[in-house]
Amino acid sequence: MRVTAIGCTAVLLLAMTACGGREEAGTGTTATGQCQGQQTTGITDKSLKLGGIYPLSGPASAYGAIPKGIKAYFDFVNAEQNGIGGRKVEFLVRDDGYQPPKAVEEARRLVEQEKVFALFQTLGTPSTTATWDYADQQKVPQVFVATGASTWGTDTAHPWTIGWQPNYVSEARVYAQYLKQEKPEAKVAVLFQNDDFGKDLLGGFKRAIEGTQVKIVAEQSYEVTDPSVDPQMSNLAESKADVFLNVTTPKFGSQALAADAKNTSWNPVHIVNNVAASVTVLKPVGFENVQGVVSSTYYKDPNDPTWRSDQEMMRYQAKMKQYAPDADPAVPYHAFGWAVASSFHKAMEAAKCPTREGLRDSVRALNDVQVDMLLPGVTMSTGPDDGFPIESMQLMTFKGERWELFGDVIDTRKEFGPLTG
Amino acid sequence: MSDTAEVTRVDAPARGGAFRRVAAERWRWIVLAALFAAACYAPFQLVPFRVFQFTMVLVYAVALLGLNLLVGHAGQISLGHGAFFAVGAYGAAIMLDRFELPYPVTLPIAAAVAFVIGLALGLPAMRLRGLYLALVTLAMAIFLVPLLKRFEEVTGGSMGLTLPKPAPPAWTGLAEDQWLYFLALAVAVAAFLAAYSLMRSRVGRALHAIRDNEAAAETMGVRLSFYKTLAFAWSAMFAGAAGCVYTWVIGFVSPDSFAVTLSITLLAGLVVGGLGSLSGPLLGGLFVMFVPSISQDVNEAAPGVIFGLLIIAVMYVAPTGLAGLTGRAAHSIKKTLRRE
Numbered sequence: 001m002r003v004t005a006i007g008c009t010a011v012l013l014l015a016m017t018a019c020g021g022r023e024e025a026g027t028g029t030t031a032t033g034q035c036q037g038q039q040t041t042g043i044t045d046k047s048l049k050l051g052g053i054y055p056l057s058g059p060a061s062a063y064g065a066i067p068k069g070i071k072a073y074f075d076f077v078n079a080e081q082n083g084i085g086g087r088k089v090e091f092l093v094r095d096d097g098y099q100p101p102k103a104v105e106e107a108r109r110l111v112e113q114e115k116v117f118a119l120f121q122t123l124g125t126p127s128t129t130a131t132w133d134y135a136d137q138q139k140v141p142q143v144f145v146a147t148g149a150s151t152w153g154t155d156t157a158h159p160w161t162i163g164w165q166p167n168y169v170s171e172a173r174v175y176a177q178y179l180k181q182e183k184p185e186a187k188v189a190v191l192f193q194n195d196d197f198g199k200d201l202l203g204g205f206k207r208a209i210e211g212t213q214v215k216i217v218a219e220q221s222y223e224v225t226d227p228s229v230d231p232q233m234s235n236l237a238e239s240k241a242d243v244f245l246n247v248t249t250p251k252f253g254s255q256a257l258a259a260d261a262k263n264t265s266w267n268p269v270h271i272v273n274n275v276a277a278s279v280t281v282l283k284p285v286g287f288e289n290v291q292g293v294v295s296s297t298y299y300k301d302p303n304d305p306t307w308r309s310d311q312e313m314m315r316y317q318a319k320m321k322q323y324a325p326d327a328d329p330a331v332p333y334h335a336f337g338w339a340v341a342s343s344f345h346k347a348m349e350a351a352k353c354p355t356r357e358g359l360r361d362s363v364r365a366l367n368d369v370q371v372d373m374l375l376p377g378v379t380m381s382t383g384p385d386d387g388f389p390i391e392s393m394q395l396m397t398f399k400g401e402r403w404e405l406f407g408d409v410i411d412t413r414k415e416f417g418p419l420t421g
Numbered sequence: 422m423s424d425t426a427e428v429t430r431v432d433a434p435a436r437g438g439a440f441r442r443v444a445a446e447r448w449r450w451i452v453l454a455a456l457f458a459a460a461c462y463a464p465f466q467l468v469p470f471r472v473f474q475f476t477m478v479l480v481y482a483v484a485l486l487g488l489n490l491l492v493g494h495a496g497q498i499s500l501g502h503g504a505f506f507a508v509g510a511y512g513a514a515i516m517l518d519r520f521e522l523p524y525p526v527t528l529p530i531a532a533a534v535a536f537v538i539g540l541a542l543g544l545p546a547m548r549l550r551g552l553y554l555a556l557v558t559l560a561m562a563i564f565l566v567p568l569l570k571r572f573e574e575v576t577g578g579s580m581g582l583t584l585p586k587p588a589p590p591a592w593t594g595l596a597e598d599q600w601l602y603f604l605a606l607a608v609a610v611a612a613f614l615a616a617y618s619l620m621r622s623r624v625g626r627a628l629h630a631i632r633d634n635e636a637a638a639e640t641m642g643v644r645l646s647f648y649k650t651l652a653f654a655w656s657a658m659f660a661g662a663a664g665c666v667y668t669w670v671i672g673f674v675s676p677d678s679f680a681v682t683l684s685i686t687l688l689a690g691l692v693v694g695g696l697g698s699l700s701g702p703l704l705g706g707l708f709v710m711f712v713p714s715i716s717q718d719v720n721e722a723a724p725g726v727i728f729g730l731l732i733i734a735v736m737y738v739a740p741t742g743l744a745g746l747t748g749r750a751a752h753s754i755k756k757t758l759r760r761e
Contacts, residue, residue: 056717057725058682095717097725100581100678101671102713105474109714112470129581130673195570195579225567 028115035353039139042117043354048087050120050344051094051110053127054146058097063123065327066146067093069337070121072324077345079323084348092116098123100130107131111140118143118359120344125149125196132161141359143347144340144389148275150200153387154420162363162387164340166274166298166412168197169204169419170391173412174296175271176208178395179243187217189241189268191232191256193248194221201247201273208416217241222252233259237266244268250281257282261289269294274393278332279303279402287401295403296393296410298378299339302330303402312372339373343380343389346371363389377409386418448755460606469598473670474710476598479605480667482706483612485691487659490616492688493697494625495652496632498551501558503684504565505657507674508535509664514582514674515575524587528608528665535661536654543653547646562684569676581675584668601670608666612659617699619655628652693735695744704743708735 028041042049056064074089083089092114094106103122110116111134118141122128125147135142136158144164145152148171152163166174179186190205192198198221206216218239220232229252236244246256253276260270270293272281277295300307307313316338320329327334346369351362366389369380380389392411396403412419464472488502512531516522522530545557569576576582589600619625627648630638639645668674686709694705716727739746 095713097682097713098677099680099682100673100675101477101667104671104673105477105714108470108473112468126579126581126675126677129583129675130671130678133583133672223567223570225563 031353031355035355035358038353038355038357040355042115043087046083046087047090048084048348049090049092049114049116050118051092051107051114051116052119052121052123053094053096053103053106053110053131054121054123055098055127056093056095058099060098060124063146063333064095065331065333066121066123066337066340067091068324068327069320069334070341071337072320072327072334073338073341073345075323076319084345085354087354091120096122096127098127100126103127103130104134107134111135111138116140118356120144121146121340123147125151128152128161132158135160139356141356141363143359143363144344146340148200149196150204150388150419155387159364160360162382162389164343164389166390166393167388167419168201168273169207170388170412171274171296171393172201172204173208173416174393174395174410175245175294176205176212176214177410177412177415178271178294178407179209179214180212183214183243183269185213186243186269187215187239187241188243188245189236189239190216190219190245190247191229191236191252192219192221193252194223197249197275198247205245222248224249226252229255230259233263237263240266242268244270246270246272246276248273248276250276250278252276253281254284257285257290257293261285271295277396277403282398287398290398291400293398294395295398296395297375297403297405298390298393299335299374301332301403302335303332304405305402306405316373335373339371342373343369343371346380375405375409381413385420386413388419391419448751448758452751457610464599464602469596472598472602476602476605476670478703478706478710479602479609480663480670480706481687481690481709482703483605483609483666484660484663484687485694485702485705485709486612486616487656487663488687488691489697489702490619490628490659491652491656492691493701494620494632495628495649497649497652498555499558499653499656499684500555500681500688501561501684502656502660502687503679503681504558504561505535505539505660506664506667506683506687507565507569507679508538508657509661510668510674510679511569511576511664512661513665513668514584517584517668518577518582519575524669527668528662531665532658532662535664536658539654539657539661540650542657543650547649559681559684562681566676566680569679576676577674579676581673581678583673586672587669604669605666608662612662613699616659620699624648624651689732693732693742695742695748698742698744698748700747701742701744704747708743 028039031038031040052067054064054067055061071091074091077083078088092110094110096103096106107119110119119135121144122131122142123146128145128147132142140160142161145161147163148165148168150167150169152161153167190202192202218236218241220236222229222232233256244260246253248256253272257272272293272295274296282290300310300313302313316335317329320327320334347363347366348359351358364382364387366380366382371380375394378390378392382389391413392409394405394409395407396405463475484502484506488499491497491499509531512534513527516527516530517524542561545554549557570579586597586601587604589595589597593600627643630641630643631645631648635645690705690709691701693708695701712731713728716731719727735743
């Protein structure tokens, strides 16, 4: 009996395999006319389907606020501006819990099952690295990924993937430029997170100060799993450096700021990187202890009274209330989402063909595109050998209970030339 | 076997009765054959994305099979099974990346490496039990992530390693996702057969004895330390094999893929699937793969909460896991078939 069952199965199997593999299902649709042969999956004259992958659960779930800002923006554009060029945007959000294998699964779901036009943002370096080969293979645009690694712009093997926010190297260049002008003989002590993020920023800083009088006199690293950075901080204090570069993620950023405040015998200029510069990081340290700390930014902070009467900020505040009533517009991640969504809007409008190829080419041919949620003077530019949309930032210093912008926008492209691998 | 089948057939009063009897006697094999046929047929019918999902189910099922051996059969607890999974995955990745070995070779090596590490880490299992053992295994899972980040030249640091996926040979005419699926299916079938024969051997009986009563087992002449360590090593071996197939399928490994949550999800999946049963790992694999995305469809804002609630619900409705539930269902079907 057992033999017959197995025999039957074997025969059945053979018969099936004889039928061969899957017929290459022509799943996608293509355009005709001027854009002939280009992919039009997920886009019609009336609709546009996008998919994003974010950590809605797990340790990085704070970033789950970003898609809320994006959704609010698209809902607003759909309702009041008849979508992007007459196309109503449908934005699907999937959760990967910051786990790369989950990101791969969700990317495949969005592309193969939901048949999205493009992956609009994957969040985090691991999840993006896990999916960009797939995007490349399927020829699906993976635009404006939410990670600051410089890989997205320097790599040439993945034309379908592009970043958006200033990469860590550009940010490092901003600080280097500041020191060159304000403290040309600075002795710098660096604390950095021992991973791709920390090394990317530190490496960029080292390259940017080459040939200047600015010197790194001490560097200390920590692991994300370390309980505290206090030992590193006391080592750095011994260097007697006059500038302290704080390359950390929020939790460690707080610790380093607190340790610096406690040590009254060492008072360097404290530069904290953008990742750890949110007010929620500074608050536990005590605002009186972080006066004069320097950082940099590129989009408008909804908490900054400078923008209170700014047209775009007023629109953001009003539309967030209307289209995302349960979200707090003061959360900067929502403003980030709003900014990146309006950047997509501009890029999509500029596309010559309403196709995947059209979008891929359009995001790589941005010419000084102005996005109102970005700081005045910060624009998006890309080109054939420039894969970084935003490379300008403005410095800010902490005064009272908030950040205050100072100086001009620093365009690192102009100051340091293009960034290459 | 076929003799008894003949006898039943002869004794049967009527033809319909004979069929029913055969079905009742052999239902296990019939179900298995049908399941296997369906598993082979499925990739030709489903879209690539679904095929990928089922491939991952098989990967998790192999890992859970190992965990089942340790937790379900030997009664030892492990909160660090993800670490062995990672050893297999990284082992395969490093072999493919640094030594450029052909990918079929990576499977036995990855499994063997995981076996040896399991054997070494199985030593504490001899002395510790219950919560203490759970803590040691948990420490393993926690300490693995920073370790992988540390040796950047080999492991690629926190950026991980990106690898090419195994390409289907031209003669099969299969697409990439189908080929990966059949590779995973082959490994899963081999693993299930291995676990099945292991459980029916002397070793299986010894492990059950240890689980049920250590003192009694020892009195009966079962060498506790030997079998406990061995159970650890075997379970690690299955996890290592699963990790290796994982690397083939995903084509990317990074430390963040193997955080503590993986170990805990695996254990939860096994308990929900059914401890100590052979179908438990498969059901657990289905649970681990599909339930998080289903819970996301239910509530986008808090998928974790729904996932947790679902686990609680399953444990409440089916305290012996999903396997126990299907086992009960099968039992009642069998009874219906037996009735004449």
